[in-house]
Amino acid sequence: MFPGGRTSDLDSALSCQQNPPWSPALFDKFKRRSFLQAVVAVAASSAFGCAEDVTPPSDDTAKFFPQSVASGDPRPDSVVLWVRASDPDNASANMPVKLEVSTSQDFSSLVLNESFTALAEHDHALKVKVTGLTARTTYYYRFTVEVGGQKVSTHTGRTKTAPAANADVPVKFAFASCQDYIGRYYNAWQRLLQLDEDLDFVVFLGDYVYETTGDASFQDANGTRSIVFEEPEKAQREGTGLVAFYAASALSNYRDLYKAIRSDRVLQQVHERYPFIVVWDDHEFSDDCWGSTATYTDGRIDETQVARRKNAEQAFFEYIPLDNTQAAAGAIDINAVVAAQAGGTKIWRDFEFGQHLKLMVMDYRTNRPDHLIPEDAYPGTxxxxxxxxxxxxxxxxxxxxxxxxxxxxxxxxxxxxxxxxxxxxxxxxxxxxxxxxxxxxxxxxxxxxxxxxxxxxxxxxxxxxxxxxxxxxxxxxxxxxxxxxxxxxxxxxxxxxxxxxxxxxxxxxxxxLYAGIKYAGTAKASENALGDAQEAWFKETVKAATNTWKIAVSSVSLTSMVFDLSQKTDVPEANLRQAFYFNADQWDGFPTKKKELLGYLAANNLQKNTLFVSGDIHASFASVESGVPTLTAPAISSGSIKELAGRALLGAGYGPGAAVYQHIVANLDDSLKAGNPGMKFANGDAHGFVVVEVKKDEALATFHLVPSTEIGKDYSLRADSELAAKFTSKKLRVQNGDITDA
Structure with a gap:
């Protein structure tokens, strides 16, 4: 691989080019930096390095396959393969595509060689469910189009099926979330490529895209990483003056988001390397949403937007390689997938990876009710x-x-x-x-x-x-x-x-207190975050699973984030000397339901081998909540919680010299640990991802972290060693319901 443009790889990269795309005369015209960028671009054109890509992609690969390839939802006998294939010179035409799947890198051992059609009505996105595969086997795949007598192939993708249900093997995966594209770079993904972990899959916990084009409250455009809608007149105009921005609304707007971020070569390489299991959170539709309701106006108007929500979901189903309807083999019918949601959107699903892992992917956003305290609530009520x-x-x-x-x-x-x-x-x-x-x-x-x-x-x-x-x-x-x-x-x-x-x-x-009383008074409807059907599925699945580890995937964190300022005598404002939940949009906002679900695990003696993995909050946490271990991944690139908390307090008039700023921002990690006795690890100002390996008697989790100051820098054209030097790691052991240093 050449994810970081390693200078030590230049010789081997050059040797792969039988016909170098430059001449000595042309070289003289290049500045040194321009030349190195060109070399790195050539080296990075292969997902696994030229030695592994027997048929290198042609120069037209990016033209006809601008988002490369991806795979997802691996099972012992199947996987979903994705591509977007289009002819920019004939954008309205459907595109015939051939898919080859092989157990060998040179495609000499084909298990599938079929033709499909990438439909213009779905933005030329194509998902193919390949079945009849062998458990825990690495497969290579590529898509090919023929235009004007010329055959053009994608980069070679690599994917991996799940181990068989009875396989006694450890399972390793990474989990991550929140990859804001605007003004930020995917250095965390680049680090994962550098490590070249032998992962079974990657779990992405939501906020795969962000629906806004430059919300100044959290997005820092730097001129080189921006998103422009092709049809801005169909988007929502939010904010005013210098802080005005667009929010996706039309289907074309949401498609633009996916196309833009999947044009990033580093992200493409991660998808080419590993199968993904994806769930959405809020930004795939709208910030802090509940169901089909957005929250931009904080209650000034009713923001229920059913059509907008449907547009967001369709783009997600088009661009994400998931199989939420248990489709038959072959091309997945997006129209059928969208139509199936009319009876209630369902993306929650479970996976089995051998004897040691049952993975339950939960959907926190679709069925949840409004926040318990409405944004337009009258304070005196x-x-x-x-x-x-x-x-x-x-x-x-x-x-x-x-x-x-x-x-x-x-x-x-x-x-x-x-x-x-x-x-x-x-x-x-x-x-x-x-x-x-x-x-x-x-x-x-x-x-x-x-x-x-x-x-x-x-x-x-x-x-x-x-x-x-x-x-x-x-x-x-x-x-x-x-x-x-x-x-x-x-x-x-x-x-x-x-x-x-x-x-x-x-x-x-x-x-x-209010939450508990309202929960009882509404027959639990006030905190029915999962919906009746999904909650019943979760309880039945976690109880029936015989796997060593039962891992619940929640887009939002279960770790309680409490700032307890009740005894902070240096805080002069009496109204601030309280214990606060920092974020009531995550599970802390439904405390009665959270307690009930965790109580169910304890009552069924499941807490010692159930583990929650979460994202959303742009911070790294490891905590034990009511006896149940939970891990929260930092953001890949989105602003850290320390950055966002600092902005909020500055906006409220509390500068670095204020006591409340010191407790909540300057000493954020220590304050959160003090507010939650079950918290074992906290880092609120780093980006990265978490790698987990589950075994018979333990789960090992490694947080790979890079300071927030590095996310605005593009490391893709630098030596690997530069980025590696910025990363640190924190290793933890999950065992018998507890989390300790490993």
């Missing part, structure tokens, strides 16, 4: 009143800050009018029309309202009235008889239309 507050908790809510009133009571009519007026004013500032703001005010500013919040609003209204020469409005008095309860403001929701106190930075103790 009481969600647990004195009648529904469990008796054991009432003493903890006796303080005046939990007092509330029924704002609809006749004597409080002037206060309700003032509150609704303030609401409309703030909502209009947030971008709503007067009519929209008035409708939302009528929906939210009613019933039981927290005086802790109401009186703050009244104070602000009074100050404005006094400044205008009018009389102030007195605060509503609190007495011992005033009822006490829990409102959104007590869980960190301090303002309208915001992620703080909704999806992020949620007060843990009050949120856990």
């Amino acid at each position: 009481v969600v647990i009143d004195s009648a529904t507050m469990p008796a054991p908790y009432k003493p903890a809510f006796a303080a005046d800050q939990f007092a509330y009133v029924d704002i609809d009571a006749a004597p409080l009519a002037p206060y309700k009018a003032a509150l609704q007026g303030a609401y409309v004013s703030e909502a209009v500032k947030a971008g709503l029309t007067q009519e929209q703001a008035a409708a939302k005010a009528a929906t939210w500013v009613k019933g039981n309202q927290s005086l802790f919040y109401v009186n703050q609003v009244i104070d602000a209204v009074s100050a404005a009235r006094v400044a205008a020469g009018q009389s102030a409005i007195p605060r509503i008095a609190i007495t011992a008889e005033t009822p006490r309860g829990l409102a959104y403001v007590h869980m960190g929701k301090g303002s309208l239309f915001t992620i703080q106190g909704s999806r992020y930075i949620v007060v843990k103790p009050t949120f856990d």
Whole structure:
């Protein structure tokens, strides 16, 4: 392989070229760097080095196969092979394609030699399920087209079938997630290629693509890594002014995302080298989505977008080599796959790799309900009143800050009018029309309202009235008889239309109480993250599996991320001296369901050999959650959690000198460990991937990590040693329900 353009490989690369594409005269015109780039490009044109590619791809390979090849969903007797084959000079035409599959690198031992058609209606993407294969066998494959009498072949792909169910063999795989393309490079994937691990497969945990073309809140375009939609008029325009960006909406937009990132040669080589097992998370459709609902406006408008979701799913099914419908042998009918989702999207599935591994791939996004605290929640709204507050908790809510009133009571009519007026004013500032703001005010500013919040609003209204020469409005008095309860403001929701106190930075103790009560009151619907059918499948599968290890693939992390500032006396703001969940979009946002699922494993004595692998949060974690080990992979390239947390706090006015910044950003890893006693390892500022080897009595996990400062640099044209020197590794052992250093 030549994934990093090793200078030591130049001689062998040159020897592969029987007819060098330059002459001495031409060489004189090259600058040294341009020449080296050209040589590296030639060397990298083969997925495994020229010695292994008996029939080197022609110069037209990239023209007719711009995204190379890929394989996925390996089973003992089958695998899915993928290609996109198109003629740029005749883009509307279907493309006849021949597929060859062989057990030998030189294709002298063919097991398949068939013709298929890459259909224009599916962007010329073709998935072929090859069956009748031998267990745990390496296969080589290539696609060929004939244009104008010329035959053009893809790079040679390599894939591997799963071991037979009774095979007593160790299994090794890598897992990774979050590969934002814009302004960032796939140095982590390049490192995996350098290591040349003998993997059985790669699990990708979601955020394979990002739906936005430059969201300044997390994407840093540098001019060389960008995505431009061919039909921007069909995309969503988000943001304003200098921070405006597009979000994919039409099918062509979502296809553009896949085409762009799969044009990256490093990513292509990883797909050419290993079969992938892929699940989606949110960015394949829309950031922090739930079902078909997006969250860009933080509740200002209803963002349920069924058609957009269908477009996102179709592009995923076209470009990802998965077999979610258990298709028959041959070309997978994308139309049939899309149609099958009409009765309910299903990508959750399980795999068996010999005696020692049952892999269960879960879908967290499709069926999940809304976040428990809506982004447009009115902070003052009481969600647990004195009648529904469990008796054991009432003493903890006796303080005046939990007092509330029924704002609809006749004597409080002037206060309700003032509150609704303030609401409309703030909502209009947030971008709503007067009519929209008035409708939302009528929906939210009613019933039981927290005086802790109401009186703050009244104070602000009074100050404005006094400044205008009018009389102030007195605060509503609190007495011992005033009822006490829990409102959104007590869980960190301090303002309208915001992620703080909704999806992020949620007060843990009050949120856990609210979540539990709502879970019981809605017959568990409020936290039904997997949906009834998938949850039943997971419980049945994990219980019935006799494999040594039962590994659950969750796109979002099970590791609790808690910042406990409750005893931090150096934090001057009293409202910040709390224990916070950092991210309520992941499993911490459904704490009752998470506890129930982990409790099911414990009740069935499954916790010691069940392991969760997760992604999404752009950080590396190893923790034991209620007796169940869980590993979280860092992002391949997307901004680290330390970067994103730093941006958020700076935006909120907390600079590096602030105590809260020191606890949450500067000392992020130590703070998270302190907030979660089960956390064994944390790194919130590195990128990379994790390699896991499961054996009879243990699972060994190795985190391969590179600092976030290196992701904006392109290492693909540098010597391997430069990138290797930037990486460190952390080895852990998972055994008997615990995680220790290995």
